[in-house]
Amino acid sequence: MDLSVSFGGLTLKNPVLTASGTFGYGLEFTPYGDLARLGGFVVKGISLLPREGNPMPRIAETPCGMLNAIGLQNVGAEVFLRDKLPRLPWRETAVVVNLYACSAEEFGDLAGLFAGEEGVAALEVNVSCPNVREGGAAFGADPAQIAAVTAAVKRRAGDKPVIVKLSPNVTDIVAAGRAAMDGGADILSAINTLTGMAVDVRTRRPRLANVVGGLSGPAVKPVGLRCVWQLASALPLPVIGIGGIASAEDALEYVLVGAHAVQAGTANFSRPDFAFRLVDDIAALAAELGLDSLDACRGGLRT
Amino acid sequence: MDLSVSFGGLTLKNPVLTASGTFGYGLEFTPYGDLARLGGFVVKGISLLPREGNPMPRIAETPCGMLNAIGLQNVGAEVFLRDKLPRLPWRETAVVVNLYACSAEEFGDLAGLFAGEEGVAALEVNVSCPNVREGGAAFGADPAQIAAVTAAVKRRAGDKPVIVKLSPNVTDIVAAGRAAMDGGADILSAINTLTGMAVDVRTRRPRLANVVGGLSGPAVKPVGLRCVWQLASALPLPVIGIGGIASAEDALEYVLVGAHAVQAGTANFSRPDFAFRLVDDIAALAAELGLDSLDACRGGLRT
């Protein structure tokens, strides 16, 4: 069966991507599988300058999930382009760069750095930076800001498809998606993490030094499916489904509600060969269900 | 140790309430424990007229949680007052009535029915009805509507404390809480369920006939804690913590981030004696932690 998918200017040999921040720069996983078998992978969020991230502790396990407040620690665009990208098998699999910045201008500059890079298949815009000028709420919560950031990236992205990654911490995710579309996004991805918190009753301390962090894992899958279903039902843009994927069934659930591809995140921590196995498992499940291609079931939810 | 708590016009022998919709009308649990041992319980959401609720299936299990789309099936205010309330041990425990309506006027009328009822300790306002006039978004998503509904209830509630129950499906829960405060709320409770969805890849059908439903259970505890912490940090109103409580530790976590009391919901389904045991377990844990009263740890998170 042909698992390939093509949407929004991106062609993938199969619908399995890995989610930003859960797959390092890809290289960390080479002992556990062949990166070229994946549809692609999204690297850890990259900023203009290197960042050291938040103080420790930065992660906490929660029921069927986890919280993280890594704080976007990353090597910065320059080191990524010099030391990481050349070592990635980008001819055989899609390397997507996840962009992190705190202003539309900065986002534009960052996009400009990757626009001419042959090894980069697409740019994914992470709009979760708390916007200090606007009172600390994240970009991702304000449709006008999403549109502005998307437009800034799109302007400098050359012919790279621009994916805008949406936050579920909003009243109306369709409004956020529409804003991204208005800004020129080629593809939407959803969801980023839910804002959450964990506490240790014995030490009386928050389990994250940052107090709040992002919730991910199977616990959030129902929220992710709902968001992708809302987006795919309301907007003409292709959507990449993210949130709690831990099996081939989970991945096909996202396809059924309308996703063109999926990103596996937290599950990569439960076992480092997860994404590689997911490719095989989806093929097996699709065969069992008698699907000729993923197009045959995309959006095929019987409501 | 004295577990009693007093806040917003409500005095409870202990901080354990049960959450609306997860404890029926209380009577269902009498074979499994003595209702009088609870701080109180919140009955299933009650509307002016009886409602048959949504079509089946209405519930689906999800990782560390569940989805429900019961659709507010209930016997209506009249039958509740005639057949249920008189059989409840309201002299010994706080019976809180959860109000469900779809306009401010209706909410006011409903509140008026309970204002003079000796057996009712407080009114909890469920603002999750999709507001058809305003384009289908729930009341709970719009601060102006929350304020209007709260004011309508407060006007007719006599001397009953009014609890406004907040939805986590919003960009800014503090704005929602502030609106309830402006409307005259005595107490806030949070969180109601997160909007989610589940799908069966084999039948290609949503697992709920209503397609989307409310996510609850341990999966959502990090979101509940975060919301209660935000509310208690920002607003002077007392808060009742709800969401994923499955142990005494969980309950005290809510107290640490600022809650005056808690509501246990989905855990009542995992075992019907859950709430009764929770009272004992909290006492034991408080003793182990050397607390003299809950006031000694409320809001005592070391950040």
Place this chain on the structure above:
Amino acid sequence: MGAGVRLIVRGAKTLSERTMEHKTCTSLRIVENRPLGGGAQYLLSLENPGWGAGGKTWRPGQFVMLRPVSWGLELTWARPFSIAQVDEGGLRLVIRPAGRGTDRIAGLAPGDEVFLWGPLGTSFVTEPETPTLLLAGGVGLAPFWGYAARHPAPANLRLVLGHTIDLAAFPLDPFAPLAGAGRLHTFHQRTMADLDAFIALLERHIADHGRAANGLVLACGPGPFLRTVRRLCDAAGARCQVSLENRMACGIGACLGCVARDAAGRNVQSCTRGPVFWTRDLAEEF
């Protein structure tokens, strides 16, 4: 007894009446978990839950909610299972692995702990002098074990079991008296084509328990099977009770997740107002 039981369940009860029902929730250990038919079903034996005098306080058709301690927080709900029998071997359930929960229950070993509450819900009516037809679809056989064992006049009972899996997966010993008397009929449905033959078999037996015989039909099994039985009983004028297998969260009437539509078009909890209903009390599409 049947009518009285229904009265208690449906009427407004005082607290002391409820207490007399001896519902309990308790931790129990697995005594034995025997695979039947190579693991297609399991005969699960638990410590006796001590439901009052001689264990007679439960009635066939009632069920328990069971949740292994090992489920932790991942699987939120207990699962409902018909009480098959309570005897010297303890509380007996018959489990068909059919999903995440039952698959894990199949893996339980002696000594493992479960949390359990019951007995719950309504039960099958017993009319000693009435020719009574028991119709079991698959694991729907379970409640008839206790029913047949307790019936004061087993000569009036006849059992039809329809099954898709190997017959060896069913505990048939308890039905030996019926089998010996030629009143146990089994039908192996291998293909969809067999369905018509099975329905014809049901129709024949139901006809013998119809209006003329003033008989009684009791059925337990999957939804489509129950709907077929109901249709055939209506046609034959047979009085009929069915035991519904709706998904349940609480098992005690609190969550409203398990409702069935009654004849008046109202949604009633199948865990407390059922699982056993007279078909005449249910809507056409229950």
Place this chain on the structure above:
Amino acid sequence: MGAGVRLIVRGAKTLSERTMEHKTCTSLRIVENRPLGGGAQYLLSLENPGWGAGGKTWRPGQFVMLRPVSWGLELTWARPFSIAQVDEGGLRLVIRPAGRGTDRIAGLAPGDEVFLWGPLGTSFVTEPETPTLLLAGGVGLAPFWGYAARHPAPANLRLVLGHTIDLAAFPLDPFAPLAGAGRLHTFHQRTMADLDAFIALLERHIADHGRAANGLVLACGPGPFLRTVRRLCDAAGARCQVSLENRMACGIGACLGCVARDAAGRNVQSCTRGPVFWTRDLAEEF
């Protein structure tokens, strides 16, 4: 060997170099799970993971990530454990129940399946001719089992074990040669007051391995213990490696949840750049 190892781990590696490290992820069965000291710790033996020729491709100080299949979706992460030894009994780990995950690992039985990846991270340096002091805090003893067994000149080793639980909870057989030679010292810290005496004991032994002796100190245990050791070593001018026990999600450098602060003030993954660090490479508050 030590310096070479650090070079490989820290340098930019080609894919084939990485592959040569023989990291694998695999399903393994529990062979034995023996409670020590009445269950205060467990000696967990697993099937041999087959890490290449003679199992010599792992180095003491390295660890594995282990996740029982029975955790389903509830506990998201595997847990890190030092490789104690790989011998005819299989892969040996020493587990101290200390929370939700390790409590459940304590309940695993022979035949149960776990998912495991490794060997991971850096290892303790071996300098055959150098007087080497091994400092273990509690279950921090584990990596020294393999270290002592492989050391080419065990006469140069001395081990101090500080423990709060019963000594019977520790696998001491592997250290019999050291004990026989009077080079195994144990200290039972029962009260907070004992802490000073323990620190004094550490100080004495570290002094013997300080600047003058050109000795080596290797330490494994809880954070406060390691910080004390580091302070004492700095004072005595002893070269020192510590094995950090930071919380981990992935174990392979991808999540950035386990970072320690290095001497340059940068956050480095303790799973790949550690868990074993030279203290001189770490910030004061690592």
